[in-house]
Amino acid sequence: MELLHLVASDVRGCNTRRVYGNDFSGALLDEVEAAERDLRDAAGRTLDPADGQALQEYFDTVVVADQKIEPRDWMPEAYRKTLIRQIAQHAHSEIIGMQPESNWISRAPTLKRKAILLAKVQDEAGHGLYLYAAAETLGITRDELVSLLLSGRQKYSSIFNYPTLTWADVGAIGWLVDGAAIVNQVPLCRCSYGPYARAMIRICKEESFHQRQGYEILHTLARGTPGQRRMAQDAVDRWWYPSLAMFGPPDSESTHSEQSMAWKIKRFSNDDLRQKFVDMCVGQAEVLGLTIPDPDLRWNHEREAYDYTQPDYDELMRVIKGDGPCNRQRMAHRRRAHEEGTWVREAAAAYAAKRRAPAPTVAVAS
């Protein structure tokens, strides 16, 4: 059986063990693997739909049994819309998320750091594309998705509207922003919609390289000159609360949660995930020798979790509505990049059309 699992896991196309090893963020990566195993196990269980069962009932049976809904299955219209909105926003975030980091590609301190950062930004593009592909299985086109982003009708994660002022910010993004993203995304590996769950499994495996490289940057700076150390602490000071805000509004104000939980799109509440992230970061910050900028951060014996200061949710709402430090810059850059790529898309299409067309017959007058 173990052999079967090995073979089956390779068929998935993600060679986790070989590429990443099994150690770092061990618990979270193990969860990704467990999600992948459960996906196969659930698929192996036979469902016994009653004869003549209504479409809605069949859909519910599949979701309750932890099996996956696949693109051509019947699904409630609201489920489809919710997924499109969530997957699209996630995809847009990956695409916009390339900007704050690519800001430092040309100024990375060494050739090694530059090569690593290039690979990371390329991964973000790849993640955006996995997710666009998953969204397209729900009946929306790529062109529609791109125009929804460019026209501002669909949002991306507010975290990418903050500037990357120093090289240490690249480290803080990897450690905190990608760390928060992983905590948010690992449960999505168990999402009830098959294409989304599979895309998330791929993404989570790749994200752990991102988090690790960010942590290494900060670790190096924290053991460097006093100036480098200050730079690392400054970056952590600026990115800590925006990272906490990535988990969204507190549960008391979260609008979409309950239905998403019932559909098994979402598995944990915003506040639960935020708590998990804080609890993970404390020990990691200690090893770095950097301080989390929260004087009220302390272990609570009763709850067996850290008490911490909530991020400024009014600021989160302002940034989501478009009034963050870099909103306009990010959108202007994306629109310009899209426009400047027009001639490439047109040329490729014209070349393909020319290759498809039969060779013209030429009449030669003699």
Place this chain on the structure above:
Amino acid sequence: MTSDLWEVFVRPRRGLSHSHVGSVHAPDATVALRNARDVYTRRQEGVSIWVVQTDAIVASSPDEKDAFFDPAADKIYRYPTFYEVPEGVPHL
């Protein structure tokens, strides 16, 4: 013009069959292959890639699930577990 959407299938390594991994957009097959390589095999996930125009795929519909796959359900004698084997028969 036909759609520019292509489905991507990757063979993880020799001895295994190609599996579907996702889709890409491309104006022609050559670009589709390159895009598929860049998007789905950045970490040696494959030794071979197929790209197939999405429009060219004919799929069974979930609506005909019962009628389409039913014949297998009442032919349980196709499975080895259908047969009773007398106790003590080796290698069967």
